[in-house]
Amino acid sequence: MPQILVDADACPVKDEAITVAERHGLVVIFVSNGGLRPSRDPMIRNVVVSKGADAADDWIVENALPNDIAVTADVPLAARLVPAGVHVIGPTGRPFTPESIGMAVAMRDLKQHLRETGEDRGFNRSFAARDRSEFLSALDRTVRRALNAGGQS
Template sequence: MERVRNRVVVDADACPVKPEIARTVRACGATALLVSSHAHVLVPEDRVEVVTVDASDQAADLYIANALRRSDILVTGDYGLAALGLSRGAAVLTPRGKEIRETDIDGLLEQRHFSAKLRRGGTRTKGPPAFTDEDRNRFQQKLTKLLQGVQENDGH
């Protein structure tokens, strides 16, 4: 049986889909918890709680790790935090609408490590492609399905 998920926890500092999250949780009767550093000013809304942490490097990640529950959906592009979320039983969704699963995380962490090693060695690596309306729509559709408990067997 699919686990009921009714709270979205967001690594909000660089999250480009905060408006979509707010709209979707309201439409689905869920709630959201946006966690960000003092450098970002976020305003609470109906069904959207905002937590501000200090600006230290991992403060938001640590707060999220301690706040996550098995029934949550974690929205993050940080693969280290995604791994933590998966270990806590949360569903993990990137802002581009890709659900990260247990079968994905080792390869993603390995890729992140390899890219960081190249950069430390002086190699320039490509950043992510520009964020598009298609990414935004994919994210909102996937978040809606996760909140509604729609099971997908498409491999992603």
């Protein structure tokens, strides 16, 4: 069975990930540098890693298996997971796929360069209710795809 790994630091869709995981009977693992709310549900696991810059990312990469599902807005993390056969989606429901990850990395790098040169102030739009709804739909589709790929129904 696939599991859902969530890059939980500043993730706005933790409750939605739990909702979808419960619907499909999957384990959800929240990986964070701290500040996670404990759960008594055995299907919800919290992993607290050291305060290192990429400690949560490294833990997810080391523990994700092909056909698992990862939730992250972190493009470099997604770029590490996609080639390993992990289904990756962002909190807005945006999928990171073998076809799209190269462009996502290039756009991230371009935006970072523009911020560093002062051409872009780096303001991101607010997370909206529509994003939450898109995420729920995308995660449900991704879980169904992972279950079908694994021969589960």
